[in-house]
Amino acid sequence: MPATRLATFDDWVDLFRVWQRDIGVAYPEIVNYQFEAKFGPTRSNEIEFGAYKGRPKWEKIIQLPDQRMRDALLNLIVYQGDTEFASVEQQRSLFENAPSEHDRQSLCRVVTEEMRHGWQMCHLLVNHFGYSGRVEAQKMLERRAFDQKRLLGAFNQEVKNWLDFFTYTDFVDRDGKYQLTMLSYSGFAPLAQSMIPMLKEESFHLGTGQDGVKRIVKAGVVPLPIVQKYINKWIPVSLDLFGVDHSSSAHWFYVWGLKGRFDEPTANQEADLARMNEHNRELYRQECVKLIEMINRNIPEGQPKLYVPDIKFSRHIGEYADQSYSVTGELLSEREHAEHLRGMLPQEEDVKLVNEIQASEPMWIASKGSIQ
Numbered sequence: 001m002p003a004t005r006l007a008t009f010d011d012w013v014d015l016f017r018v019w020q021r022d023i024g025v026a027y028p029e030i031v032n033y034q035f036e037a038k039f040g041p042t043r044s045n046e047i048e049f050g051a052y053k054g055r056p057k058w059e060k061i062i063q064l065p066d067q068r069m070r071d072a073l074l075n076l077i078v079y080q081g082d083t084e085f086a087s088v089e090q091q092r093s094l095f096e097n098a099p100s101e102h103d104r105q106s107l108c109r110v111v112t113e114e115m116r117h118g119w120q121m122c123h124l125l126v127n128h129f130g131y132s133g134r135v136e137a138q139k140m141l142e143r144r145a146f147d148q149k150r151l152l153g154a155f156n157q158e159v160k161n162w163l164d165f166f167t168y169t170d171f172v173d174r175d176g177k178y179q180l181t182m183l184s185y186s187g188f189a190p191l192a193q194s195m196i197p198m199l200k201e202e203s204f205h206l207g208t209g210q211d212g213v214k215r216i217v218k219a220g221v222v223p224l225p226i227v228q229k230y231i232n233k234w235i236p237v238s239l240d241l242f243g244v245d246h247s248s249s250a251h252w253f254y255v256w257g258l259k260g261r262f263d264e265p266t267a268n269q270e271a272d273l274a275r276m277n278e279h280n281r282e283l284y285r286q287e288c289v290k291l292i293e294m295i296n297r298n299i300p301e302g303q304p305k306l307y308v309p310d311i312k313f314s315r316h317i318g319e320y321a322d323q324s325y326s327v328t329g330e331l332l333s334e335r336e337h338a339e340h341l342r343g344m345l346p347q348e349e350d351v352k353l354v355n356e357i358q359a360s361e362p363m364w365i366a367s368k369g370s371i372q
Helices: 011-022 067-097 101-128 130-141 160-181 189-219 222-239 248-255 272-295 334-344 348-360
Strands: none
Touching: 011 067, 011 101, 067 101, 067 130, 067 160, 067 189, 067 248, 101 130, 101 160, 101 189, 101 348, 160 189, 160 222, 160 272, 160 348, 189 222, 189 334, 222 334, 222 348, 248 272, 248 348
């Protein structure tokens, strides 16, 4: 992408169109979509938590009382936007082998809405953060997931087939729901107002993933141990996305009123500022347990059930980062752990088998109407 100095949001839109073509998703349904920034009503016009609780939400960056708060807010928006564009890049090759026209249209919608979410974040950057915001909005379109340049490791991983896609949207996009919800309580009004339409759109992505995994296990063609491997791939990644344990950043995001807890409106206890990420991560893990229970209803009696891997398994951020825990939480030797990972995470032969099944077995995935 050529170096360009942005002066207006229209300049950024020109770069956005180039990015669409560069990554290979300039399909008619996508390029003809009317991209726009959308805003919705927030629960309150007052800041709901932190040191500024009870004060009116900030409408402009200049109103934030501390430069550190402005820098932190910029950082939150940049990281959120980067994940949205990265998701599109990860999923760009799936159009070539959609299992049905319904699935292709669902993918078009997911990809288009992820683009719009990135558009929304860049709209905030360009229109509220001056020169630094314009620079970050441009850089957002210059990084590439397939070049390992996205800001978070989870969004540099490949999504190689539709089983990969469905587990990704079920679990990684569900982490997105948590992040968007926490930002919807932000004391910066334009950010909080941005989250309401984004959350409505995100719910479709989650449903696409959950229904897709159910349809795969209902059909019974893809071996369940391989389905489990993809669950083992994406749930730990999603747990990592909540950030480090005892995070000072999460502490100050809350104190400054920029990002709340997932359950902020219903939480009965004062926030534990030393364990903000851990609190939200545990809520997410509990939801994953319920999701797997619902998927298991589509597995015939007598067959092994799917499960959520232990919170310590295959982690790369936080207390359990890069430690040799098994999928059930036992500490293994380095040699045992290396062998265990080969059995518990998708390997080249698993990817090859799934791709072959999806190319040669017309009934490898059940219809949406057949699932529980």
